[in-house]
Amino acid sequence: MRYLPLTDADRAQMLGAIGVASIDELFADVPESARLTRPLELPDHASEIEVARAIGELARKNLGTTATPSFLGAGAYRHHIPASVDHLIQRGEFLTSYTPYQPEISQGTLQVLFEFQTQVALLTGMEVANASMYDGATACGEAVLMARRVTRRGKAVLSGTLHPHYREVVETLSRFGRTEVESLDPDIRGSEDIAARIDQETACVVLQNPGVFGGLRDLAPIAEACHAAGALLVAVVTEVVSLGALEPPGAMGADIVAGEGQSLGNPMSFGGPTVGLLACRQKHVRQMPGRLCGETVDEEGRRGFVLTLATREQHIRREKATSNICTNSGLCALAFAIHLSLLGEEGLRRLAAHNHAAALELCERLSSLEGVELVNETFFNEFTIRLPGPAAELVERLAGVGILAGVPASRLYPHHPDLAPLLLVAATELTSEAEIEALVEGLAEVLR
Amino acid sequence: MTARAGLEGRSTGNRALMLEEPLIFEQDAPGRSGVDFAPLTLDEDRLGGLARRAPVGLPGLSEPEVVRHFTRLSQKNYGIDSGLFPLGSCTMKHNPRLNEKLARLEGLADLHPLQPASTVQGVLELFDQLSHWLSTLTGMPALALSPGAGAHGELCGMMTIRTALEDRGDARKRVLVPESAHGTNPATAAALGYEVDALPANARGRVDSAELKARLDSDVAALMITNPSTCGLFEDEIIEIAEAVHAVGGYVYLDGANFNALVGRVRPGDLGVDAMHINLHKTFSTPHGGGGPGSGPVALTAELSPFAPFPQLVHDETGFRLVEHGPEAAKSFGRLKGFHGQTGMFIRALAYMLSHGGDGLRQVSEDAVLAANYVLARTKDSLSPAFEGGCMHECLFDDTFLEGTGVTTHDFSKALIDEGYHPMTVYFPLVVHGALLVEPTESESKASLDLFIETLRTLAAKAKAGEEALFHEAPRHAPRRRLNETRAARHPRLRWRANAQAAAAE
CATH class of the missing domain: 3.90.1150.10 (Aspartate Aminotransferase, domain 1)
Structure with missing residues (x-):
């Protein structure tokens, strides 16, 4: 077996040194009734060639988005990942290292986390950010629990612009954590009056921008309403590239930002692993969950980095911790940091502009189709159209001809039949003229 | 270059291959970028007056500088590739590169999570195969794949247990956790609103079964136990312990962090375990990546399986599909993570299992x-x-x-x-x-x-x-x-600032 260095001769010698006759003696503590004496019904070991063939066959049964016109978004986006990102994250010292508990030999990971935290804080317009969460939805769930700790209030109001997966994760965590959640109806046009739902029990209002239907909203008036009532505003960003073009939540008064960082450096990979972003005001940092990296000096006075403020965390505080999170998304955060370092200020601004331009083009072309109605007034790289029939059926028909037309709202809102005609469509820097053409023609065909 | 100005007239601080590396923010040359995009001026936008007003503040670097930056940083890290990494309880084993290659295949890495089921039958079949391997190895029939890491798996397993208890109208208040447990165990129990009852060890380093039995009553929701324990010892009274917990109507949750000691020789299902998480990043060698991503599928008994989170994988005459909402899986406790779990890790773990086979594991x-x-x-x-x-x-x-x-x-x-x-x-x-x-x-x-x-x-x-x-x-x-x-904790500096003095004064 290619991954196992011990030979039978080694094993025999080692058993001798231990002073046992066989390996079975080392498992003597296992109750006899639970010892497996027969091989399990699983195939035997396989070569690289065989394993690559088996997984390759599974891959070929899917319609990948690389060579397919694809307009899916709703929280996962097809973006270009510069070649050097994937090269660098596969350096063994990054890939095969552990959580940096031994800072003297983990300065690589630690400096990356410090840079990542800075990048996330800059992008979101917040003062501090942590070293990552599992994904955007869990970051959002943790943000709500954090708001409860900060305000010592028990109610969260979730906007109808919030991605349903995020809403559901908040609802799950809150139910077990005994937070009351008020989830507003799907808000297609960004017209809900969420400020009216705030009262003296409200810990936070959670609002997504761009919203799940793509629309944009000025958070400032809502932040004001929150603050006037002693509540926090949690802003959610599922498309982090939008922050290259849009006012950051921090500039509009958000107190906590929860986001999904997949768009930078990470493939969609069917939804995971990705990287959750969590940023907040400095004054709330001790209520923040997750790892934090901080700057310090070593014995010789040289700058260095360590994990810090661990008294918030489970391995120190156990049942009194801010969260049970341990492992987070280190390598995905590294990919994010490398991609954003490559882009830089100008690259990010241009990337965002290309995304918006592609969406404008797609919007114009789709709006010109008979039977297609644009729902949004505003958007970044994703918007919603209304079709004459159930969007899911059209999506299925177009998938049959190799076009991934978008996300039917019914996939996210099966219990809202009124939303069935809605289709969420996204465009990015990878969306070509030819892909737009293919979608427009395909849609015209199925609408005919 | 402006960033290195501070080093003028001084030694570099480098020691041969050990190279000092400034922060990326200290290497800025405005206007530079490592990615080429044509400048674009839009005549009109649909940003609704919310266009960004101030710069983000990101530094500009070219590709060679970025590659060198991160290469130098990587050289300050110790990984399994560097040498023996005996970090107990963390299982730092070799990470095969085949698994990295396969996770990056077209048709897997480039799949969008919300594509129609008809276009993702291969990856759903992969979910099914992974579940089959894990089910066979644990001796437990059902798998919930979505948790993002071990601690997330604990949440998932304990939420499943709590929901099952509530379903039978039997809300309970306490969870027993041995003192040797990972900190995530008590933190998980507390996150679910349980009172944590810490169990002492006996002189042999095992859970004191007499003490455990003395604390068991109809208010105990579950025992969270790690086996082998974090002392590296097999809990040899586990079957008896599990029977005692079941006798008062509680469940046995196994922290599967140390499953790598048992695979192929012991099935936790045979020990009386009701729910356990499996750290794919430990036992099945998906890379730790400097702190994740992990993946923490949860194995469940048939009794607990209806309460598992969304999505649930179904195989019927139309093929594979994911149940993402009720009412089809009406007893599910709900959603725990966006989309469907750490697919990229599932691919690596399956490749690892296929490579070893039942015999190799x-x-x-x-x-x-x-x-x-x-x-x-x-x-x-x-x-x-x-x-x-x-x-x-x-x-x-x-x-x-x-x-x-x-x-x-x-x-x-x-x-x-x-x-x-x-x-x-x-x-x-x-x-x-x-x-x-x-x-x-x-x-x-x-x-x-x-x-x-x-x-x-x-x-x-x-x-x-x-x-x-x-x-x-x-x-x-x-x-x-x-x-x-x-110093780091007393004067937290958690980010770089353009003017460090100003930041220090905050």
Whole structure:
């Protein structure tokens, strides 16, 4: 077996040194009734060639988005990942290292986390950010629990612009954590009056921008309403590239930002692993969950980095911790940091502009189709159209001809039949003229 | 270059291959970028007056500079690729590169999570195969794949248990957790609103079953147990313990962090376990990546399976599909994570399992247990084992052997760094004074183990011989000497700022 260095001769010698006759003696503590004496019904070991063939066959049964016109978004986006990102994250010292508990030999990971935290804080317009969460939805769930700790209030109001997966994760965590959640109806046009739902029990209002239907909203008036009532505003960003073009939540008064960082450096990979972003005001940092990296000096006075403020965390505080999170998304955060370092200020601004331009083009072309109605007034790289029939059926028909037309709202809102005609469509820097053409023609065909 | 201006007239601080590297923010040249996009001026936008007003503040670098930056940073890290990484309870085993390659295949890495089911039958089949392997190895019929890491799996498993209890109208208040447990266990129980009842260990380092039975009553929702425990010991009374918990109507949750000691030889389902998470990033070798991503699928009994989270995988006449909402799986406790889980990790773990096969996985556990016992046997006269007898996949020492030397566990671990090793886990589990927890894994050759053993023995001898300074000054050869953690916590600087002085005054 290619991954196992011990030979039978080694094993025999080692058993001798231990002073046992066989390996079975080392498992003597296992109750006899639970010892497996027969091989399990699983195939035997396989070569690289065989394993690559088996997984390759599974891959070929899917319609990948690389060579397919694809307009899916709703929280996962097809973006270009510069070649050097994937090269660098596969350096063994990054890939095969552990959580940096031994800072003297983990300065690589630690400096990356410090840079990542800075990048996330800059992008979101917040003062501090942590070293990552599992994904955007869990970051959002943790943000709500954090708001409860900060305000010592028990109610969260979730906007109808919030991605349903995020809403559901908040609802799950809150139910077990005994937070009351008020989830507003799907808000297609960004017209809900969420400020009216705030009262003296409200810990936070959670609002997504761009919203799940793509629309944009000025958070400032809502932040004001929150603050006037002693509540926090949690802003959610599922498309982090939008922050290259849009006012950051921090500039509009958000107190906590929860986001999904997949768009930078990470493939969609069917939804995971990705990287959750969590940023907040400095004054709330001790209520923040997750790892934090901080700057310090070593014995010789040289700058260095360590994990810090661990008294918030489970391995120190156990049942009194801010969260049970341990492992987070280190390598995905590294990919994010490398991609954003490559882009830089100008690259990010241009990337965002290309995304918006592609969406404008797609919007114009789709709006010109008979039977297609644009729902949004505003958007970044994703918007919603209304079709004459159930969007899911059209999506299925177009998938049959190799076009991934978008996300039917019914996939996210099966219990809202009124939303069935809605289709969420996204465009990015990878969306070509030819892909737009293919979608427009395909849609015209199925609408005919 | 402006960023290096501070180094003018001074030495670089470099030491041959050990290269000092400024922060990326200190290498800015405005206008530079490592990605080419044509400038674009839009005549109109649909941003609704919310266009960004101020710059983000990101530095501009070209691709070669970025590549060099991160390459240099990587060289300050120790990984499994660098050498033996005996971090107990964390299972730092070899990460096969085939798995990396396969996770990046077109048709897998480029799948959008919300594509129509008809276009993702291959990846759903992969979910099914992974579930089948995990189910066969655990002896537990149902799998919930979505949790993002081990601690997330704990949440998932305990939420499943709580929901099952509520479903039978039997809300309970307490969860029993051994004192040796990972901190995530009590944190998980507390996150679900349970009162945590800490169980002491007996003199043999196992859960004290008499004490456990004394605390069992109809208010106990579950026992969260780790087996082998974090002391590296098999809980030999586990079946009896599980029966006692079941007798009062509670559930047994197994923290599967140490499943790598059992795979192919013991099925937790045969031990009376009702729910367990499996750290794919430990047992099934998906890379730790400097702290994730992990993946923590949860194995469940048939009784608990209806309460598992969304999505649930279904295979029917139309093929594979994901149930993402009620009412089809009406008893599900809901959603725990966006989309469907860590697919990229599932691919790597399945490739790992296919490569080893059923036969190889059994050999993996055997070699892991053999290696730990070998280290224990050959160091027991030199270090001080925490408990009598053998161990499973990791061996635990206390700091008795350092008594009177002026050297602490902390110092000892730092001296290992100078010898070219990543230290073992220290001061955990909490039940042992000055704990040193060594997990060599199956990935080490005998020569590698022998050198490590020799190093441990030599260091122990030096400590006993009064060479205190060697330990107190360690590490001397790492990229950094010991770091001032107190300062980091007292004056938290959690990000770079353009004007560091201004930040310090905050």
